[in-house]
Amino acid sequence: MHTQARETNKFYESTNNKQIFLNGAKTAMPIVIGYLPIAISFGVISSQTGIPMLYAALMSSMVYAGASQFMALNMLAIDVLGIEIILATLILNFRHFIMSMSLTSKIQHLPLKWKIPLSFGITDETFALLSMEQNEENKQMKGFFVAGVMLASYSSWTLGTIIGGMLSMFIPPSVGASMSIGLYAMFIGLLMPAIKENFKVGAIAIISGVLCYLFNLFLNSGWAIVMATLIGSFMGTFIVKGE
Amino acid sequence: MELFFIILGMALVTFIPRLLPVLIMDRLTLSPWVKKWLKTIPYAALGALIFPGILSIEAGVPFIGLAGGIVAGGIAFFKLHIIYVVFGSIFTVMLMKFFLL
CATH class of the missing domain: 1.20.5 (Single alpha-helices involved in coiled-coils or other helix-helix interfaces)
Structure with a gap:
């Protein structure tokens, strides 16, 4: 009896967690819409710069930082020293230190083994979205929700790069040109309710x-x-x- | 191969700033003022992320980004879902580029 009750509990908890995760992924839709065209144009430009697709995909999945990746492409094209590229990347991304401080204080209740992998997913956009997420009645933010937001964003960035690399013969590098406003619009959309309040x-x-x-x-x-x-x-x- | 090490280096220097606060803050007890400051950071960060970056959407034509931002602000003001905010501004920028450039 007891075992069965525990099993049922476990079952509900896991479907509940799945729901929370999917909810997070759904909440990340504006980020996904913003990331895809930018990542695709990153893939296209990389392959036009002569960078093998594997490396473009590696960069997106390991570095996961839009502006520095485009900057790296420019620097690679003009044969800048590797160490300079790495230093410039550090400088450009140091802002995530401050964002991570703020976001960590919001998910302080999660265990370290959750926070460490989640911290990899911090970008300007995931940080902004999660920071502005209102929790009802001081409810703590669920780890599965954060994971859903971050995994959806991360996947769209990496997948977009691969798509761009594969279709570089057919897609113009300017594919995302008009859509780059989208992420700024998201920032404004996140800020507005807080300002109204x-x-x-x-x-x-x-x-x-x-x-x-x-x-x-x-x-x-x-x-x-x-x-x-x-x-x-x-x-x-x-x-x-x-x- | 050299490219691989550049990517590895870039990966390290982007992950460390993201990770360090998690490790440091696990050992700290924060004063109420620091907590308040940490809560204020997102608003300041959003301001700095939006402006002046939004002006550089179209090189040399800051007005296009500005218009996209104003439309986004307008749609958000009337509490429409954020997806409409995003597509509304994209549509505005597309239209302006089509007619102005």
């Missing part, structure tokens, strides 16, 4: 955007985002009083 949030975003514009005048875009985020959020703690 508390306009001070909008003030923080505007301050940070202006700061980023100013930093862009003399820093590269990676550092500009890091500095603007740090200073903007620091100022934000004084703008948003209390909790």
Whole structure:
């Protein structure tokens, strides 16, 4: 009897977890729509740069960082030293350190063996989406939900690269040109409900955007985002009083 | 082969910044102020991610990205699902490019 009850419980838990995971994957749809065309054009451009498809796919699945991958293509095309490419990648992606800090504090309740693989999935987009995800009544964010968001995004990036590499003869590299606005639109769509709830949030975003514009005048875009985020959020703690 | 090591290096330097906070923060107890600051980061990050990057959607024509952003903001303001926000702005940019460029 007892065993059976436990088995049934296990069954419900696993279907429930599957549901939560799929829900996460569904929530990631705007990211998937945004990533696919960019990843496809990455695949196309890589193969036109003369990079074997296996390496393009490896880059997307191991590095998983859009802007640095395109930058690497440019640098490889003009024969820059490997170490310079790696350094530039570090600088461009250091912003994920800050994003990971913030996101980790939101999923602190998950065990380390979950958080470590999940941290690999942190991008500007998954971070933004998960941060803005409202949990009802302080319910903790489910690991399966986070995994669903991250795996869907990751798969679309890697698959898109492979598709682009395979069809590079038929697809123009400009395939994603008009769609690149999509991810910015997603950021705006994520921010808007928070602003409507508390306009001070909008003030923080505007301050940070202006700061980023100013930093862009003399820093590269990676550092500009890091500095603007740090200073903007620091100022934000004084703008948003209390909790 | 050299390319493989470049990719491996890139993989390491992108994973480490993502991973380190997980390992560090597991050992820390955070003060309430730090917690508040961490909660404010997403709003500041979103501001910095949107602007000025959105202006560079079409090189040399910042107005196109701006228009896409305004349409996105408008659709989001009226609480439509985020998919409409995304496609609304893509459609706007396509139209503008078709008529203006």
